[in-house]
Amino acid sequence: MPQPDPFRILVSAVLSTRTQDPVTAAASARLFSRAADPRTLSHLNPTRIQKLIYPVGFYRTKARLLPRLARMLVERWDEEVPRTMAELLELPGVGRKVASIVLSHGYGLPAIAVDTHVQRISNRLDLVRTRRPTDTEVGLMAILPRHAWKDMNHLLVALGQTICRPRQPLCSACPLSRLCPRRGVPREKSK
Template sequence: MPSSRRSATAVEPVAQPSGPDLALKRRARRILRLLTARYPDARLELDFASPLQLLVAAVLAAQALDERVNAVTPVLFGRFPTAADLAAADPEEMERILVPVGYYRKKTASVIKLAEALVERHGGEVPRTVDELVALPSVGRKTANMVLGNAFGTPAVSVDTHVGRVAHRLGWAEEKDVEAVEQAIRSLFDRKDWVPANLLLILHGRRTCHSRRPACGACPLLAECPSAGPPVKGELDPEEARALLK
């Protein structure tokens, strides 16, 4: 005789959503559209014609303006066009070329050591993975992702001080936690948008969302930014803010 008690039914656990919620992703897409409208011709501001040139330029750009790096790299690569040429370069000659970028002795040593590693480990070619790139002298994750995204077209996010600052002010991650910022951007945007979003955030940090006095009153993200105004001492007056734009 069948029991009158109902048999216990196993309750399947409810899957919890992973990553940012839909509202955050929609807001991120709005931000991307606004930044695209503000900077329609966004591109990396370091000039390069090959992965090797970008890799070396990124090393030279440490504590130097991109404009100064762009002024010396045509001379540098005109004299030493390949990794083998850079590895075999006379240090004093390279130092004379690199004087305008500052710390020229240290940077000369870094470039030569990097070139030697490229020749010894990769036949003079720039590798295409983060792990191989960060194993090279003077190459960190920021530079590795910059090269992958801009020289090889591989979806990647390179977090510099500008990207970290803007992402923090938008409420995406802590400014000093580089890995958290990188992960936040990767999770908020589709892979195809990682590099464009990355470039837009860099430009926005350089031209509008400055570290000390951001031009909040002239910022296209004013309505989307939780940090606009007093929290970061941003300039809210439109006229005053426009004068701060670069």
């Protein structure tokens, strides 16, 4: 099995925010066909990047920040993606979710990436009672074994996209329905 490429994981994770997975995958493939490394990406024109990554969410903003991110990798880390949360958070466009994805999937380090699905489902399952993703991350880290952290995002995102949706969740189809207190699930209106 090929080794994960932290650079590709980082760039794809940045592109993925507010974007559906198939759109992210296609945009990432187009971008990497023109810029497969930080040095090349650092020299790519933002207008060209816009065309390559459209229609990802906030594509104009991401097209401006990606060359800056790549330049930082070249200038500060000799084209290597940092291996710590603190250093990753220094990069433009990188928040805790993206940094956690890089740490867990790029380097195999324990981290929990909290997005809207993880936030919503963790609260519905009563694993945490939080409003902010950072608090959810801390809460989940306190109750879950470290070996489960990496898979938590994938599992809950898949559940959130298909069954435990924000509105009209399909509780009857949920594999966790017997364990779920359904905290925060909108009640069905009586007719």
